[in-house]
Amino acid sequence: MSVVDRRPIRPARRPATLGRVIEVRELTKRYGATKAVDGLSFAVGPGCVTGFLGPNGAGKSTTMRAVLGLDRPTSGEALVGGRRYAEIPRPMHHVGALLDASAAHGGRTAYDHLRVLARSNGIGDKRVVAVLEEVGLAGVARRRVGALSLGMRQRLGVAAALLGDPGVLLFDEPVNGLDPEGIRWIRRLMRSLAAEGRTVLVSSHLMGEMALTADRVVVVGRGKLILEASVRELSDRFRRDVLVRTPRPAELTAALRAAGATVREEAGALLVRDLDAPGIADLAAAARLPVHELTPRGASLEEAYLELTDDSVDHRAGGTDR
Template identity: 60%
Template sequence: MTAIDVRGLTKRYGPETVVDDLSFTVEPGQVTGFLGPNGAGKSTTMRMIIGLAAPDRGTVTIGGRRYQDLPVPLAEVGALLDAGAVHGGRTAHDHLLALAVSNGLPKQRVGEVLARTGLEGVARRRAGGFSLGMRQRLGIAATLLGDPRVLIFDEPINGLDPEGIRWVRDLMRSLAAEGRAVLVSSHLMSEMAQTADHLIVIGRGRLIADTAVSELTRTNGESTVLVRAPASFAPQLVAAGATVREGLESTLLVSGLTAADIGQLASYHGVALSELTPQRPSLEDAFMELTRDSLEFQGAAA
C-alpha cells in the first residue's frame, strides 16, 4: 500500500496560493527526496500531511487514513519539522519519556532510540544546552519512538557536522531498507544525490517533477566534458561552437560538443590532450535547470 498519498492538495494564505493542486505518492522501501526552491511550499505540504495545517482543497492519507484518524499517530508516522520544538528544561531522556507515556508507547523505546541516535551519553543533559546538531538528533529520536512505518524529515541535516551528515544519510538508507517510507526535504543537492531513490520537485506550490534521481539528471541539466589541454585550445573550442569554462587544476569544462567532437578537433589542430572525460549533469545542475522559472528571488550574475 502507498505510504503517503497526496491528491489535489491546495493551500492558500490570504490571496497567496502556497500549495497549488499538488499530487504525489511516497512509497515504502525507499527514500523520497522532497525538493524545491525557498518558498516552493515544501514545509506547508509536510504540515498538511500530519494535520498541522488544513488544506483548502484536496486530501492527504497515510496508509489509506487521514493523520487525524490514526489511533496512535506516533506508531504510524514520525515527523521532524522543527528541531527546536522541545522543552529546554527537560533532559533528552525525559523529553522522549514524556512522548512515550503520553502516546501509550513502551518506556523501553526511550533507551532504544537514544542508542540508535547516539545520544546515550547526553541522555541526562537538558535539551536547552544542546547544539542545533544535537537537537536534530533528539528530534530524529522522537520520530523513531513509535517504530513507525512512515517517516517525514524537514531539513534534518541542518547544524550537523560532516560525521553527523553521513550518519543521517546512512540512517535514512537503513530505514528505507527496513521497508519504511522516508520523505525528506533538503537544500543540499549533493546529499540528496547520495541518499534519495526518488524525487518530488515542486516550485511555486506546483509539481515540477516526480521521478527517479537517475532519470532527473539524465533528462535535465547540460552534460559537460572535462578537458585537460593547453590553454590555447580554449579559443579553438569556442570557435567550433562550444561553451568553455575554467575548471579545477587548469582543466576546461566544455559543453556543446561531445567528447568525440573534442577529440577530433584536437587531432585536427595537433593539440595533445592529457584528459578527455565526459561528465553527467549533477543533481544540482539538473535541479537548477528544472526550477529556474520557479525561484522566488534571483540574484544577478557576478
C-alpha cells in the same frame, strides 16, 4: 562529551506495515490571499530516500504539515497508506516526523520529552532508552532540552520520529546544526531506513548532501510540482558534456569544432558539448581518429535543481543576472 554513535543502525523490531506510501492529491493550501501550495500532486513509495526540494517559500513545509494533519488543506488531500493522519490509531507506530527540532519543552530532560511522547502512543520506556542509544544521546539523556546544542536537539527530534519504529518517516531539514560527523550519521540513518523498506521523505537545501542521500526527488516551486524523477533521470535530462580521451586531441578537436561542437580541454581530456556520444564516435571513426574513452556526463543535482527552479525564486542577491 561525544554524542556520536558509530554502531550500525538497526530497528528494535520490524517496521509497521500500515502506511508505507505518502500520497498528495491536488493539494491546495491558502493563507488568506496567499497560496502556499497550489494543486500539488505526487507520491512517495517505500524502499528509497525521496528528496523534497524547492526554494524558500515553495510549499515544502506546508505540504509536510498537511501530511501530518497539522495544516488543514483548503482543497485536495494528503494521505499516508490511503488514510488521513488523523484517522490512524496510535500514529507514531506508522508515521514518524522531524519538522522542528525546537518543538520540545526546554525544561524537560531529553528522556522525559521522549517518555511523554511514547506514553501518548502506548510505547514502553525500554523503547525510549533504545532510541536515545540509537541517536547517540544516551550520555545526555538526563540533561534538560534547553541546555542541549542545536545538533543535539536535532538528534532528539530524530529519536522522537523513530519512537514507534514507523514505516513512514518525514524529515524537514534534518542536518541543521549537525557537524560533519553528524551529517554523515543522518545520511547513513536515512539510507538504512529506506533499505529496510520504509518510506523516507526528506526536505533539504543542501544539494550536495541530497546527491549523496536521495534516490528520487520531488521538486516544487511556488506551491506547484516542477518535476518528480529519480536522481539519475534528472542528471540525464540535464546532461552537459561528453568526456573524450584520445591520443590525437588536436585533430579530433578540429574535427569536432568543424561539425559545430563546442570543445574544451580539462585534465588531459576533451569535454564536448552540442554533440552526443554516438555522434562523436561516428565522427572519430570517419576521420580515422582513435578514441580511448567516451563518457556522457550529466549535470550535478545542484545544477539541475537551479535550472529547474530558476523561475520560482522570489528573492535574489544583488548582482545576479535575473
